[in-house]
Amino acid sequence: MATKTKPLFTGKRHRLDRPELLAPAGNLEKLKFAVHYGADAVYIGGQHYGLRSNADNFTFEEMKEGVEFADRYGAKVFVATNIYAHNEDLAGLEDYLHGLEKAGIAAIIAADPIIMETAQRVAPKLEVHVSTQQSTMNWQAVQFWKDEGMPRVVLAREASLEEIAEIKANVDVEIEAFIHGAMCSSYSGRCVLSNHFTDRDSNRGGCCQSCRWKYDLYEDDIQVYGMDEDQFTMGSKDLCMLENVPDLIEVGVDSFKIEGRMKSLHYVATVVHAYRRAIDSYMADPDNYELKEEWLHDIQKAANRPLNTGFFYDTPGAEDHIYGPEDKAAPYDFAGVVLSYDESTGLAVIQQRNNFKPGQEVEFFGPNGTAFKQVVGDIADEAGDKLDAARHPLQPIVMRTEQPVQPMDMMRKRIRP
Amino acid sequence: MATKPELLASASSLDELRRFAEAGADAFVIGESRYGVRLPGDFPVEQIAEAVAFAKPRGIRIYAALNNVLDNDTVRTLPGYMKQIVDAGVDAIVFGDPAVLMTARTEAAGVPLHWNAEMTSTNYATAEYWGRRGATRFITARELNMEQVLETKAQSSLEIQVQVHGLTNIYHSKRPLVRNYVDHQSEGAKEQSSQLPGNGVPQGTIEEGLYLMEAERPNERYPIYEDANGTHIMSADDLCMIENLHELMEAGIDSFRIETLLKSAEYNETVIRAYRAAIDAYAADPDGYRFNESWLEAIQALQDPNRELSYGFFYKEQVY
Structure with missing residues (x-):
């Protein structure tokens, strides 16, 4: 991972606005954990008009519950309605947007201008954010969307920090940027590989990630590199700006967006937790801010691809792609979530999320300071019967923790070095 | 009429x-x-x-x-x-x-x-x-x-x-994907540009003849070229x-x-x-x-x- 130690913007400090930390939530449980672990806002998908047709998308009822939960933390819920609609998708749009408004959704993230305009007309309480699928790269296009009544633009992932600074200097509108997670290597929305390879429409949620396949490059009928060499790919490393949070804040990015509506609960909680601590620490005392190694280590525990800084500092080069084998699983796995803790006995009830057993090293973490490792001692079911292993998904397991824990703290275990 | x-x-x-x-x-x-x-x-x-x-x-x-x-x-x-x-x-x-x-x-x-x-x-x-x-x-x-x-x-x-x-066009990236791939293969820094397919093509013209193939689609050739706007992959x-x-x-x-x-x-x-x-x-x-x-x-x-x-x-x- 590229390390940028020197801050990019070192001018005289103006008063800084606290950025929003915006997290993905593939389902209601992920929403709750994302909010609990420190997201100021979450974005979800509904039953229609979103780009993750395979995700576990929200019903209106689930949205309402999510909004109520988020409200208690002062957090907001956004819905991605980011497809490029085809004619037949237009019927039902008004009802759907109206339903989102009724469910208490704060904003939609839209790419197709007809979805933006329809929302303004039929669901005026919904804010409309311009999706990264619009590939907005310049201040004048941002000005256009502002003039059209959009309070926020999610920039193209191709915009550099300097370009973002220029956009902020020219237009008074909220700017959201992806700061962590998987990236399209194309301009977002400008890729129909899926349509051509598999008849799946990428701009309506059917993307089959052909950019991560391997290809042979030919020049005039001759394969440019031999069979035993790495094949060509468009696949990119994942974005990680954790080391560069001060630059993002200084440049005035209003919302820090984490990618990953398809990612696991453990991933979302871990990543949110790391950025939450970095942002809060910087905002509390910018002059004495120090990046903590443990935040980076935490990120690595959930990362399933190598990381880089995208286009923020320069155009990605050879080192920013994943040639050769892809997708190593993250080194740690989610083992359980704390349901309750009894201070008098030091016993916690932990809901099993993956197998664990006595003798294994685990670590606990949580948004309110929980952070320790221990070896699993005796475990029992709720009836008090001793178990040799926690094998059953969602089974409540009673075990002693070496330090106090809180509900919604997580327990993870190392699965490979 | x-x-x-x-x-x-x-x-x-x-x-x-x-x-x-x-x-x-x-x-x-x-x-x-x-x-x-x-x-x-x-x-x-x-x-x-x-x-x-x-x-x-x-x-x-x-x-x-x-x-x-x-x-x-x-x-x-x-x-x-x-x-x-x-x-x-x-x-x-x-x-x-x-x-x-x-x-x-x-x-x-x-x-x-x-x-x-x-x-x-x-x-x-x-x-x-x-x-x-x-x-x-x-x-x-x-x-x-x-x-x-x-x-x-x-x-x-x-x-x-x-x-x-x-x-x-089926894919447009701002990344120089062909150059990156050649750089990856050459590992070193010096010889990269001379090995780059299409090297020496004047600005505003396109190097033709490069294409991608995918193992499961042996009859399909997807032209690929790079210019100042990035990398373009075209239909087969x-x-x-x-x-x-x-x-x-x-x-x-x-x-x-x-x-x-x-x-x-x-x-x-x-x-x-x-x-x-x-x-x-x-x-x-x-x-x-x-x-x-x-x-x-x-x-x-x-x-x-x-x-x-x-x-x-x-x-x-x-x-x-």
């Missing part, structure tokens, strides 16, 4: 433009790669003016390509550039980025605006949206099927332009709608686009002639129109045997 749809092409040079006009194209999209995307050649402003001078007396229209994804630096130069091309007398401006629309309000008032965001131009209501903001023409995404194209024409008040022949087949052009003519589609990119001038000339013949035959007698096999045969005779002529997405159902 029916109203004739326009036959629109691109050209890599003034010579080629004259040649394609001779073959029957009656409109051209030209421009510079800084502002336009995937042009077969660069036309500096003086050459755009020359093209207009050639075209005007012949009733041929010249459209300026400004449909790139624009960055701040380019946007700064946009008013000056737009003023120049308007002075040069272009008949329309093709745009995708809203910055072009904004600039056109002051620098190109009255010049028709064609909205072309390629794969994201997918429904008539969005066409109308851009129409309310000044667009006069909507270029349909190549991923639409016939039913969607025809409904778009029926529902929209804008002129509708449809690509009927040639390859299509060439769209060819000449047999079914009447379906589009009956619906009153306003403009038929021939994509000339990555093809020889001779091939493009033949394609343009074939479509010219079909359009003229239909216009002369819509009811008595019959597809003439020889139009297609002329194209087939010059078709790269490694590239299939296809109907693109016109008769496909996609899932998502």
Whole structure:
């Protein structure tokens, strides 16, 4: 991972606005954990008009519950309605947007201008954010969307920090940027590989990630590199700006967006937790801010691809792609979530999320300071019967923790070095 | 006699433009790669003016390509550039980025605006949206099927332009993917540029001959090239709608686009002639129109045997 130690913007400090930390939530449980672990806002998908047709998308009822939960933390819920609609998708749009408004959704993230305009007309309480699928790269296009009544633009992932600074200097509108997670290597929305390879429409949620396949490059009928060499790919490393949070804040990015509506609960909680601590620490005392190694280590525990800084500092080069084998699983796995803790006995009830057993090293973490490792001692079911292993998904397991824990703290275990 | 749809092409040079006009194209999209995307050649402003001078007396229209994804630096130069091309007398401006629309309000008032965001131009209501903001023409995404194209024409008040022949872009990245791959293979820093396929190709021209293949699709060659705008990957087949052009003519589609990119001038000339013949035959007698096999045969005779002529997405159902 590229390390940028020197801050990019070192001018005289103006008063800084606290950025929003915006997290993905593939389902209601992920929403709750994302909010609990420190997201100021979450974005979800509904039953229609979103780009993750395979995700576990929200019903209106689930949205309402999510909004109520988020409200208690002062957090907001956004819905991605980011497809490029085809004619037949237009019927039902008004009802759907109206339903989102009724469910208490704060904003939609839209790419197709007809979805933006329809929302303004039929669901005026919904804010409309311009999706990264619009590939907005310049201040004048941002000005256009502002003039059209959009309070926020999610920039193209191709915009550099300097370009973002220029956009902020020219237009008074909220700017959201992806700061962590998987990236399209194309301009977002400008890729129909899926349509051509598999008849799946990428701009309506059917993307089959052909950019991560391997290809042979030919020049005039001759394969440019031999069979035993790495094949060509468009696949990119994942974005990680954790080391560069001060630059993002200084440049005035209003919302820090984490990618990953398809990612696991453990991933979302871990990543949110790391950025939450970095942002809060910087905002509390910018002059004495120090990046903590443990935040980076935490990120690595959930990362399933190598990381880089995208286009923020320069155009990605050879080192920013994943040639050769892809997708190593993250080194740690989610083992359980704390349901309750009894201070008098030091016993916690932990809901099993993956197998664990006595003798294994685990670590606990949580948004309110929980952070320790221990070896699993005796475990029992709720009836008090001793178990040799926690094998059953969602089974409540009673075990002693070496330090106090809180509900919604997580327990993870190392699965490979 | 029916109203004739326009036959629109691109050209890599003034010579080629004259040649394609001779073959029957009656409109051209030209421009510079800084502002336009995937042009077969660069036309500096003086050459755009020359093209207009050639075209005007012949009733041929010249459209300026400004449909790139624009960055701040380019946007700064946009008013000056737009003023120049308007002075040069272009008949329309093709745009995708809203910055072009904004600039056109002051620098190109009255010049028709064609909205072309390629794969994201997918429904008539969005066409109308851009129409309310000044667009006069909507270029349909190549991923639409016939039913969607025809409904778009029926529902929209804008002129509708449809690509009927040639390859299509299927992936555009700002990353220099070919250079990155070569760098990865060479590992060192020194010899990279000399090993780069396409090294030494002058700016504004395209290195042809590079393509990608995927193990499970051994008969499909996806052309790939790099330029100042990044990396472009193109379809493995060439769209060819000449047999079914009447379906589009009956619906009153306003403009038929021939994509000339990555093809020889001779091939493009033949394609343009074939479509010219079909359009003229239909216009002369819509009811008595019959597809003439020889139009297609002329194209087939010059078709790269490694590239299939296809109907693109016109008769496909996609899932998502």
